[in-house]
Amino acid sequence: MTTTSVPGFAETLIAPGPTPEYPGRMRRFGQLVGSWAAKGSRLDESTGDWHEREFTWIVEFVLDGRAVQDVEVVDVPVSDTHPDGRETVAMAVRVYDPHAGAWRVSYFAPAIGEYCHLVATPHRNGLRQDGTGTDGRPIRWNFVSITADAYSWEGWVSNDEGATWVLVEHNEATRIR
Template structure:
């Protein structure tokens, strides 16, 4: 994957990385692993997400954890048209919106946004452009 980090001053940083997705817990959940190696922290990332579907809310309970950077987030994810949108809060107390867009069988565009209150507008912080390299 290619990562774009949007900094507060309007500049961007770019890195490459890897992500892996698979069914776990006998098909009851999806786990993904995100890796951005060989960068000075906090740009280095080794994290995992567990996504568990809940038919009562017609959505997914999502738990993200990056132990290296002591970053975690809880969200609820649902389909919105052709996209998947996850809403929640991170370990700093900021509201988060993570969107999977432009989803195909071999690629997706992930957009990470945050805001400090309901009255603030969403600010893009990260983007991941992922593509399948192995079937």
């Protein structure tokens, strides 16, 4: 193989669709593949204030269709660092684990110091992701409503090892691709 025939990173990472090995399981997060215009609000736990935000959420099959990866992109002022006026602020990789019958989720938002690991399972008409936040507290991230053209997502945290939960983030999104 010559260097001119070596595929690029994106071409190697992004898959055209789900693996045929377990198509039903891949639909759980695979139904979110595409691009989404999202509006959300986050709770500042120190002040109790909610802060609004808008972002684009882009989701693709990766790793030969055995995983789903997403990136969260926000508009920023054009600069040398961001010549296109966009910044990728977070990403998650969701890999189906056939041995556990669940999805393993890793989320990274380095600019705000968030690194979370969760396990996702079906829940009611959506998906529940349970894990631990960077600060060690239990977290629960739920897709509470998913349709072909929209979803709602809630982020919860527990200060008492899961006895009670506090809503700290809510997002609503519509499909743009």
